[in-house]
Amino acid sequence: MRETPKPFWSPLAAGTVLGLALLVTFVISGHGLGASGFITRLAAQSSDWVAPQATAENSYFGPFMKAGAPLMSWITWEVLGVLIGAWLGARGAGRISVKVERGPSITPTRRIGYALAGGALVGFGARMARGCTSGVGLSGSAVLAVAGFVFLIGFFAAGFAVSMMMRRMWQ
């Protein structure tokens, strides 16, 4: 018999702890939280393994390689921490569920296809926006940066629009 997962925290409680985590990060490091910066460094490093010459000459990845060891960065340790923290929480609450999560009316194969395509859009968009939901949306808005709120306007507007076309996948 499967154990019943513990309920999620209320949004107010989870948001308060998240806000305090962000505050602690600012006080220690001087900057906010992030995630896509790690993906960028991972992409630069992967690209270097496949095609070192082209990567070194690329105007976006090149500077990362020139600085040396792109993965040796605060953001790598932070993302590793996210993995550990989330795993500890999910495990303690019985909320680990190994599956392709999807709505009832879509096949796992299609869901995987959409996950890959959606991931690609997000990867591209995060470079365009100079950060992601964590780095610009959350951390930028917390310092009341105009950039953070401009980001959130684009994020929610496009999210609602595309979601209307994606109803079948999730419901």
Place this chain on the structure above:
Amino acid sequence: MTFPIYDSGIASGLLSGVLFGYALEAAGFGSSRKLTAQFSLRDFAVFKVMFTAVIVAAIGLYVLRSAGVIGVNAVYIPTTFYWAILAGGALIGAGFAMGGYCPGTSVVGIASGRIDAVVFAIGMVLGTTVFAAVFDPLTSFYFAAKGPDAQTLPQLFGVPEWVVLLALVIIAAVGFRLGTIVERSRGGPLTAEEVCAPDDELDDHALRGSGRSAMHG
């Protein structure tokens, strides 16, 4: 001792990450269904958690600055490049609605066992690589419509910081109330039990879910 201490070492990164990951997971953000239910208005957790976190951190920074614990220009404030940030935010919103995650939450999804989150992360590496490949022709757009360096809302509107903070609290309070009414009318918010159910129980949920949406849709 003055703060921030500008420590960007391994321990600093791990500490921030563990707190961040634990909070996101507790909010339910390792689940692509719960996350995307924000956009179908069945679950307002994304809006609520994000707004709460922004307000807690923003008020915290305001208090620490007022008390002289941290300096005036001590923390990093991004500069606005209007078109690129608006377009990038829109692409992330679109990809989130399609793929189910954003970069941070995909890491939480992976930690929660979600295979779709692993695939999403691979997609992000590919998308990032495509961006690097086409960066040259995009450069002028990337730097277009630049705002003043590190501009904040109080500077943009010419009002004291506490006015902006108060406005955010009011927007959040109204959003919380409306969100709760809307999500309940649509059978939400999604619970841990619903989103953690194994795949073979999906059909049962499908029957219940479609019964509900037929009633409200």
